Amino acid sequence: MRRLFGSVRAQATLGATLVVAVALVAAGTAVLLALRISLTEQAGTQAESTANRVASRLASGVGYGGLDLPDGEDSPVQVLDAEDRVVAASEGLERISGTASDQVRPKPGPSASPTGDGDGDSGDGNGPDGNDQDDDADDADDESGRDPGDISEDVAYTDGSATVNGDSTEYRFARVGVDAPGKGELRVYAGAPLSAERSAVGTTTTAMLIGFPLLLGVVSGVTWLVTRRAMRPVEGIRREMAAITASEDLRRRVPVPGTHDEVARLARTTNVTLAALEESVERQRRFVADASHELRSPIASLRTQLEVGAAHPELLDLEGAVADTVRLQALAADLLLLARLDAGERPGDARLDLAALVREELSQRVGDRVPVDQELAHAEVAGSRGQLARVLGNLVDNAQRHAEGAVSVSVRVRDGEAVLAVGDDGSGVPAGERDRIFERFVRLDDARSRDDGGAGLGLAIARDVARRHGGTLTVRDCPAGGALFELSLPLAV
Template sequence: MPRLYGSVRARTTVGATAVVAAALAAAGLIVVSLLRANLAGQADLRAEMTAREIAAELAAGTPYDRLDLDDAEERPVQIADSSGRVRAVSEDLQAVSGLGDPATALGSRAAGVLSGEDDDDLDEEDPRPGRVSDGAWHATGRATVDGRTTDYRFAAVEATTPAGETVTVHAGATLATSRDAVAAVGRAMLLGLPALLGVVAGVTWLVTRRALRPVAAIRGELAEITSSGDLTRRVPVPRSRDEVAELAGTTNQTLAALERSVTRQRGFVADAAHELRTPIASLRTQLEVAAAHPRLLDVAELTDDVVRLQHLAADLLLLARLDAGERPVSPEPVDMAELVRDELRRRPAGARDLAIEADVAEAPSVPGSRVRLARVLSNLLDNAERHAAAGIRVRLGAQDGMAVLRVADDGAGVPPDDRERIFERFVRLDESRSRDDGGAGLGLAITHDVVRAHGGQITVGDAPEGGALFEVRLPSAHGR
């Protein structure tokens, strides 16, 4: 069972739940704030409507004792003149506080009744007789009605009676209903938030488990492949076209490449053992004969076998290094024209006395190892000498910013079906040749791997002379 706290599923669930919780908390605060502001605005509207209704009656000349000032608990009303003297109040309204001077209850504009709130909405002068002011003051205060004190939102409106007396009408709207509504919404959110987060966590857990199920299958299959060592097996690829399917496809490609590498390595080891067995057996036989009959020892033949064994061991070691991805530690520009001239100059005359035609033009320098690039040319010349009838042609030039080396012979050529296979290791197309004449079949394989290690490519085709034409293309030092 996977560790819950360290699994991708657990981290994804916790992360998604935390994000949703933060989003819901922010949304809840915004909703509550908007609801509180909206309800406060409605309370202001109710209080102002009540104040304007009473002010309109006063402006029309209705006496104080005939005003409808009932229902003080829902809408407490108090009327004060310009001197702050209370002229009328709602029934059962006992006290009002928080709106100015307690001695004058709500006070007046001159006394700073409502802390100057919305003072720009009122006219500076008193309204004319029989008129109500256009503006209104709003403030939050407390009122005591029938022994119960609670918060109200008050509105103050001025009116002038037909007799010319200016009074201020203070009317309130209770905030208890608004606060109860806000509290109810808050409780509902607090109760619903854990349930909603639980649903989000559960859905995220299930969806993530379903999404990661192919990953678990891939991991299990890889574990079985590792334990069994069977590289022919492949991990399951899900039908979905997502990143997991791409991961499975890439994993199968890696397994296929690993299988080819292991198969190649095993074949290489088997072929190397087979190739080494012959010179070692020959050396042992000659040494045993020399031990029994010293006069029969052929030193020249023994030396040839030792040299051949030495060359074979060096070739195997070079191939092993190339397989390991070894590159020159500090590649330096190699003058290909100079390299070809030096190699042709040092090359000993062959036993077959073949004519070598050289056409060496200026070519761009190639970054890499001079020793290994010289080995490429040497192997191609050895192969050409082995198959040529009368002559060999070597050409060096430049094409598309690359150094191009061509080695052609006038031999039998390479059949099209074998032009890829000849670069495989221990491959000899002419089985009638002896191992001494035909080599171990590693020359072209080494040439191919060295060229690839230098970022180039090698191909084989038909030469104008009728034999094989090997073409090597290497990137220049300036083109990298």
């Protein structure tokens, strides 16, 4: 189970199904609520129409027996007087709830005939006390605030039930007030059955209960198939990456699908990463091979001299042994620095004056073949003093090897950057070789001896240090005719 839901396809399918399920439940609930409200209002409108029709007949002076009340099964009607006594009701009405009175038959009294179908008056139009009934009606008219024959515009709705001819049903009741001439204030309750509303809501609910699971099943199946198809290229990429890891063959590439989606971009990015990794590994192999080759010469020379000196002390070349040892030490230091730079060593953020650094480093140099001219301006930068001093030393050493009679070092501020320039009056660097000279173990003059030309690491180290400090190292023609190397560094803030 954990493995199943641990896949992207299963998670996408589950997520889509849950989202659709929540949406369907919310939409279904809204539809049922709207349907119920609409049908209930429709029933209320029907009940109001029936109540107004009965109230209109009462307002026109029709007696209780002549109201011609509708069939109780379609719309039960109950008429109450001011004291909530039933004065008229639909035929067949056996029980009612939801109105002001649960009575279903008129009782003999001053306002109703014993049968409930008369006017409630004697033959001469007066009650038992002569004009008392008219006086009571007039008082009721005064208390209601309406004139005889007025129908109230305020309609109240209630839900209840009624039993008509043995059948019980739920109804929506509308209450309408009327001041009937000679009868006083009356209230007419008319009902409309809610069976249509209950039936429609029930049918809709049943359809939803059947349809929603089917729809969710379709959504789940489609999502599963679509996700499976979309993830198929990813599985191909995974298998190829596993094969590359097992074979250690970085020349292989993952398949790129013929689409323009995220998976295709992932495959292309993976191939770019593999290409960069292959280049890095190849560069590392070349570096190890070149380093081994460069180390072999001084070590072999030093060993030969020591073996000769051990056998023939008088033939020991101490100066050559010391020179080979110094060269070996310098090469080891260069290799160690390159290893630290490749490992991502941060230069630090110490503030230092670049002009003061140049002045101090140049004052400590001895044995230079060509004098160094200086033009130094104050420029404060942030970084590693030791690494920047190494860059200066490498650039000056390079200039000393190629200069004919002049080497210049300058420090100035240009466009918000500190610029350290080292130039010479030698043969310069051809335009097509100005990027290649910064590669490791590259020497343009192959005829030059290793002792004179070095191992070809100085400029590579200088450019790596420049990049670590957020700067650049470039070469161009020097006004004196040789090469001009410029180290640009951001000013300290």
